[in-house]
Amino acid sequence: MSKCYVVGIDGSEGGVRAAKFAAEDAKAAGATLKIIHVLEWSAYSFLTPEELEQRHKRREEDLTKAKTAILNPLVSALGDYGIQIDAVVKYGNIAETLVNYGKESNATHIFVGRHGGSKLSNRIFGSVPANLVQIADVPVTVVP
Numbered sequence: 001m002s003k004c005y006v007v008g009i010d011g012s013e014g015g016v017r018a019a020k021f022a023a024e025d026a027k028a029a030g031a032t033l034k035i036i037h038v039l040e041w042s043a044y045s046f047l048t049p050e051e052l053e054q055r056h057k058r059r060e061e062d063l064t065k066a067k068t069a070i071l072n073p074l075v076s077a078l079g080d081y082g083i084q085i086d087a088v089v090k091y092g093n094i095a096e097t098l099v100n101y102g103k104e105s106n107a108t109h110i111f112v113g114r115h116g117g118s119k120l121s122n123r124i125f126g127s128v129p130a131n132l133v134q135i136a137d138v139p140v141t142v143v144p
Helices: 013-029 049-081 094-104 119-125 128-135
Strands: 004-009 032-039 085-091 109-113 140-143
Touching: 004 013, 004 049, 004 094, 013 032, 013 049, 013 109, 013 140, 032 049, 032 094, 049 085, 085 094, 094 109, 094 128, 109 128, 128 140
Parallel strands: 004 032, 004 109, 032 085, 109 140
Antiparallel strands: none
């Protein structure tokens, strides 16, 4: 079975460090790399048809911006590693979307960066890495 690594990035330096760390490991292990940026999105709202149309338009704009500003530069920067890299943007709960994408991709490992959220919000809501470690079916590496 070939190895597949999923890297969740958020546009932060921590995400870039996680992607570089995963790329180094993927090169050594002969693994493919799948990079994903998740945009937080809630389907639970009551909108008029006009509001839904505007929301859909903004969603498409957000996808394009994320690909252009976050994914494409990172994939380009990782090109020197000589590994297969795929990149996607998805909407949803970040930890759940990373786990589901990992399952779809037959991932053998998930990598994320540690993001410096406030201590209060992390205590109330939990951090993405902490949630991911609890719900993932494969090893998770949190890169500082």
